[in-house]
Amino acid sequence: MLDDTDRRLLRILQARPDLPTAELAREVGLTAATCWRRVTRLTEEGVIRGQRAIIDWRALGYGVEVSLRFTLDKTQRGAFDEFMAAAREVPEVHEIQTFLGKVDVRLNILARDMPHYQEIYRRRILALPHIADIEALMLVATVKSDLALPL
Incomplete structure (x- = not known):
């Protein structure tokens, strides 16, 4: 405590x-x-898990963040695990979250610009296995992003 x-x-x-x-x-x-x-x-005790530098991705030349929501075709055994393993291999994916409900997985993608994002989407994202549906949400503005907990 x-x-x-x-x-x-x-x-x-x-x-x-x-x-x-x-x-x-x-x-x-x-x-x-x-x-x-x-x-x-x-x-x-695992309360403090580590310390890290928080890097502003825009300062490094990345101008586009897209959140992709996936519904997976789960009719094949192992579909979820195969999708996750393949998604982990995409270097531009900086966050992966899983959900219960209509959306199974959310990937956050960072790209330098729209042509770079289109290349990532066509070559890497559409090649991921077991996709039934994709919804893309492009980040317009971050209104609040607080990593600190209210202690």
Whole structure:
């Protein structure tokens, strides 16, 4: 169970994951050793799964994000697993989600521009196995994208 100090640690780490332990400890009001032990415990318990850089894909020249929703033809045994394995091999797919309901899978695709997206779609996406239906949603604007949890 998390206490108030753990929640403070997590709030600060979400905002500034590269903060040195000594500075984190100072902000939370702990000694560096106690802070390090708490962060280690939270990591070992799986609350903190890692730290990573969040890269703005637009800054790297990608201008198009498309969300593709797939309904799969599940009449063949193994269709879902075969589709997932093939989708993982498409480098431009940066997120895969599965659902219960009419939509089985959602893939998020990043492309440099529309011609690049069309190439990905024609050569890689349409080659994926067991597709019964595809719906494409092109990203127009991101209104809110918050990776931090409300702690």
